[in-house]
Amino acid sequence: MTNSFGEFGQAKMFFVIGSNMTEAHPVAATFVKNAVEKGASLIVADPRRHKLAAFADIHLGLAVGSDIALLNGLMHVLIKEELYDKSFVENHTEDFQKLRTLVEKYPPERAGAISGIEPELIVETARRLARVKPVMICYTLGITEHTCGRNNVVSVANLQMLLGNMGVACGGVNPLRGQNNVQGACDMGALPNVYPGYQAVTDPKAREKFQAFWGVDSLPQEIGLMIPEMMEGLEEKKVRAFYIFGENLANTEPDIAKVEKELAAAEFLICQDIFFNETTRFADVVFPAAAWSENDGTFTNSERRVSRVRTASLPPGEARPNWWIFREIARRFGQEWEFASAREIWDNEISVLAPNLGGIKYGRIEGDGLQWPCPSTDHPGTGFLHNGGAFARGKGQFLPVDWTPPAEVPDADYPFVLSTGRRLYHYHTRTQTGRCEGLNDLLSEETADISPRDAARMSIADGEYIRVSSRRGKVTVRARVTEEVPEGLVWMAFHFRENNANWLANPAFDPVTLTAEYKACAVNIEKQVCECQGN
Amino acid sequence: MPFLSINTHRTFFEPGQTILEICDALSIRIPTLCHLKGTSASGVCGVCLVAEKERGMIRACDAAAREGMDIRTDGFDVRAARKKAIEALVATGNHNCGVSGGMTSGFTDFQMDAGRMESSFDLCPVWGDCRLQDLVYEYQAQAGGFDTAWKKEVPDVGNPMIVRDFSRCIGCGRCVKACNEIQVNRAIDMDKSWGRDVATTVKGSSLTDSDCVFCGECIQACPVGALVDKKAKNLWRPWEVEKVRTTCPYCGVGCQQELHVKDGKIVKVAGVEDAAPNKGRLCVKGRFGYDFIYSDERIKMPVIRENGEFREVSWEQALDYTADRLKQIIKASGPDAVAGVSCARSINEDSYQMQKLFRAVFKTNNIDHCART
Numbered sequence A: 001m002t003n004s005f006g007e008f009g010q011a012k013m014f015f016v017i018g019s020n021m022t023e024a025h026p027v028a029a030t031f032v033k034n035a036v037e038k039g040a041s042l043i044v045a046d047p048r049r050h051k052l053a054a055f056a057d058i059h060l061g062l063a064v065g066s067d068i069a070l071l072n073g074l075m076h077v078l079i080k081e082e083l084y085d086k087s088f089v090e091n092h093t094e095d096f097q098k099l100r101t102l103v104e105k106y107p108p109e110r111a112g113a114i115s116g117i118e119p120e121l122i123v124e125t126a127r128r129l130a131r132v133k134p135v136m137i138c139y140t141l142g143i144t145e146h147t148c149g150r151n152n153v154v155s156v157a158n159l160q161m162l163l164g165n166m167g168v169a170c171g172g173v174n175p176l177r178g179q180n181n182v183q184g185a186c187d188m189g190a191l192p193n194v195y196p197g198y199q200a201v202t203d204p205k206a207r208e209k210f211q212a213f214w215g216v217d218s219l220p221q222e223i224g225l226m227i228p229e230m231m232e233g234l235e236e237k238k239v240r241a242f243y244i245f246g247e248n249l250a251n252t253e254p255d256i257a258k259v260e261k262e263l264a265a266a267e268f269l270i271c272q273d274i275f276f277n278e279t280t281r282f283a284d285v286v287f288p289a290a291a292w293s294e295n296d297g298t299f300t301n302s303e304r305r306v307s308r309v310r311t312a313s314l315p316p317g318e319a320r321p322n323w324w325i326f327r328e329i330a331r332r333f334g335q336e337w338e339f340a341s342a343r344e345i346w347d348n349e350i351s352v353l354a355p356n357l358g359g360i361k362y363g364r365i366e367g368d369g370l371q372w373p374c375p376s377t378d379h380p381g382t383g384f385l386h387n388g389g390a391f392a393r394g395k396g397q398f399l400p401v402d403w404t405p406p407a408e409v410p411d412a413d414y415p416f417v418l419s420t421g422r423r424l425y426h427y428h429t430r431t432q433t434g435r436c437e438g439l440n441d442l443l444s445e446e447t448a449d450i451s452p453r454d455a456a457r458m459s460i461a462d463g464e465y466i467r468v469s470s471r472r473g474k475v476t477v478r479a480r481v482t483e484e485v486p487e488g489l490v491w492m493a494f495h496f497r498e499n500n501a502n503w504l505a506n507p508a509f510d511p512v513t514l515t516a517e518y519k520a521c522a523v524n525i526e527k528q529v530c531e532c533q534g535n
Numbered sequence B: 001m002p003f004l005s006i007n008t009h010r011t012f013f014e015p016g017q018t019i020l021e022i023c024d025a026l027s028i029r030i031p032t033l034c035h036l037k038g039t040s041a042s043g044v045c046g047v048c049l050v051a052e053k054e055r056g057m058i059r060a061c062d063a064a065a066r067e068g069m070d071i072r073t074d075g076f077d078v079r080a081a082r083k084k085a086i087e088a089l090v091a092t093g094n095h096n097c098g099v100s101g102g103m104t105s106g107f108t109d110f111q112m113d114a115g116r117m118e119s120s121f122d123l124c125p126v127w128g129d130c131r132l133q134d135l136v137y138e139y140q141a142q143a144g145g146f147d148t149a150w151k152k153e154v155p156d157v158g159n160p161m162i163v164r165d166f167s168r169c170i171g172c173g174r175c176v177k178a179c180n181e182i183q184v185n186r187a188i189d190m191d192k193s194w195g196r197d198v199a200t201t202v203k204g205s206s207l208t209d210s211d212c213v214f215c216g217e218c219i220q221a222c223p224v225g226a227l228v229d230k231k232a233k234n235l236w237r238p239w240e241v242e243k244v245r246t247t248c249p250y251c252g253v254g255c256q257q258e259l260h261v262k263d264g265k266i267v268k269v270a271g272v273e274d275a276a277p278n279k280g281r282l283c284v285k286g287r288f289g290y291d292f293i294y295s296d297e298r299i300k301m302p303v304i305r306e307n308g309e310f311r312e313v314s315w316e317q318a319l320d321y322t323a324d325r326l327k328q329i330i331k332a333s334g335p336d337a338v339a340g341v342s343c344a345r346s347i348n349e350d351s352y353q354m355q356k357l358f359r360a361v362f363k364t365n366n367i368d369h370c371a372r373t
């Protein structure tokens, strides 16, 4: 996020796109609702009329995967009617002409035809966005989990630069991160192309710096593999040893049948986890890890705030902190790592190596955490980025992008769109929430959410078992008939193994980020003739 | 800026501020049972009384500051007026921690019922963690013999998370403010049909049939034992727990939690008031999703696969075996034959160590995590 949760309460207007905040980021949603109650405007763009839409002035129920068409349509209107922020564009951006030329091709009629939204409503939305300043844009995985995910992200940034809503409080581009520490894992360089603090592995200077600090004589120069490439490498035997720390890939990745084949092909699979799960079935060795609240450490939230995690209980049996396990393996390769607690690792290594984290030390984050960039120990941290329109590269660059359809679209055999996500009462594959008293009572099984019109047409009753199938698999699941879902859409989550949406999802990836298209594939639904559950 | 006088001190204020807000900023404590910070004042408990020179006793929570006011926040008269308000509240319900002024008449009944199912006759589960009880003690309030109308009220336990025992509801409305003005879920409202104000659901009688999303904000707001965390009920006393501040392990909001830890075990979770980013709020997962760590199914020993089965081994064996296999593979096929996925749920220090292991030890950049999901 370029901005902070603390600003939500004062914001004048929100544009929330591809984010079911009330379920996926419930507390963030409370701040949006508070602002709306105080008079802020809210525009929600989402194929589903989810709970937050009830608070919106406008709900744009766009077709799954049509975000870029909608955003380009909005920008078309803003430019044509000269409603954009001319001074911001002039002083703080470049390549405006390129953007103008591209969005020229997206008049409201065309954007509307692609997205299924009335052209008049696109015009009205654009005008409203231009009327209030600043507008805060929030998005989540509805933007990124597409084959055009990276382009979606770029389009959102284009819109905010055009509106001049960057570098100010209560504005900005605000992706709410899915998992508690995705931000942190990125910051720590658990990525194939960067060291901690986003220093490129291909930059010889960065390499030298880390080489010297870590006291090693060499570091690899080539950018490494991303998860989908690793998985494919398993079958091709290019990847022989695979080390999975805390992920249940067998349930979380699209096309479970394919994923399991790949995991089974692994020659040596190491799992490090707190529970045996669908993925550990393929492991050769499993390390028992300490869980949340069983060791000290830090998490970094979506607003770049580094907060403390503290020990409340001891890990069971022989389970050990993860940092300890990695250190022990390093020792067996002849490297003695000096530091032996999370605090020492943070204070003496991470914050020393990553310039943006330089001023964050455990001693400073006893209470509220600090938001990076925080370069020195007297720096108060940074609530919002690009203050006054100052971008890291000097000027913000418009990167105009064309709309592309999802990799798999409905056809005669698979006439419905399947879109997937999370529900309120569970988290991911339920390895944790499924073991918390009460949460299973609140949500005990998966459903396929369908529209009342489709249900009526196919005479499917609420709660009835139906079969949902795609080119990759099929599941039997209860139908949940709800007005939230538009005609032609099936919506499912991935919390339960048997009827996990990932049996169906399409392993098609964004060519740049390799993020899978969890949000769109083609499925068929059928009424089950017998009550029996099973295939 | 306009000013007024509080306890003879000249104090400036912003137009629109209430006396309670001004005192709060000055760290002058004024007791209140109904006011919930950040929400509109309702003035129903009548405890936050202060003396104003011209107007006499006024409620601090909804009295707007005016130029020239002369406020006194303590004194015999102030204490007596507050005491009376507290006594009136105690008399409305089943405050069987003793503050009601004696259990004599009901004690046999109480004993008989104590062993039965969920019952209003059980000793109040928030004994020692109750704002009403604290004030009764501080003001030495006496409610006299107690009213028995509440006996008819059966606690609502028809949901997995919240015990709602309206025999102890003082009608303060804080839960309703928490639900409607803080979390904006609009699941509950005040209801007069009980003969007095109590909190109820907007639709249907059970929370599970309402718009409730079990965020538990109402539990955190309730000053008495009317709304109680079912999972934590009767497990802890305030002086037995250590409060540990930590960060929620679920989504990217990063809410600050106050773990209540007894004998090395989390017994309850609350939001840290006034903390960034969540300002005391939590959602259902943050508040109730903590006990997975105590599951019997936790992995407790390293295991190695042998003839298709897992065998428990020592750390030495597991680590030696792993290092040997990795060395063989790296020797035969080069470091890029090794790949790893880090965990986006675990602490920063773990991800740092894992990428360091891959880069500095194995010599590969094949390290990733589900950064994009």
Ligand code: SF4
Pocket: B175, B178, B179, B183, B185, B186, B187, B188, B207, B211, B212, B213, B214, B215, B216, B217, B218, B219
């Ligand atoms: S748990 Fe949350 S949603 Fe339910 S009644 Fe309480 S405050 Fe409202």
Ligand code: SF4
Pocket: B168, B169, B170, B171, B172, B173, B174, B175, B176, B198, B199, B221, B222, B223, B224, B226, B227
């Ligand atoms: S349930 Fe608790 S918070 Fe709600 S009105 Fe009654 S006493 Fe007040």
Ligand code: SF4
Pocket: A025, A026, A027, A028, B248, B249, B250, B251, B252, B253, B254, B255, B278, B281, B282, B283, B284, B285, B286, B287
């Ligand atoms: S309490 Fe809920 S909203 Fe807050 S971090 Fe945890 S999961 Fe996210």
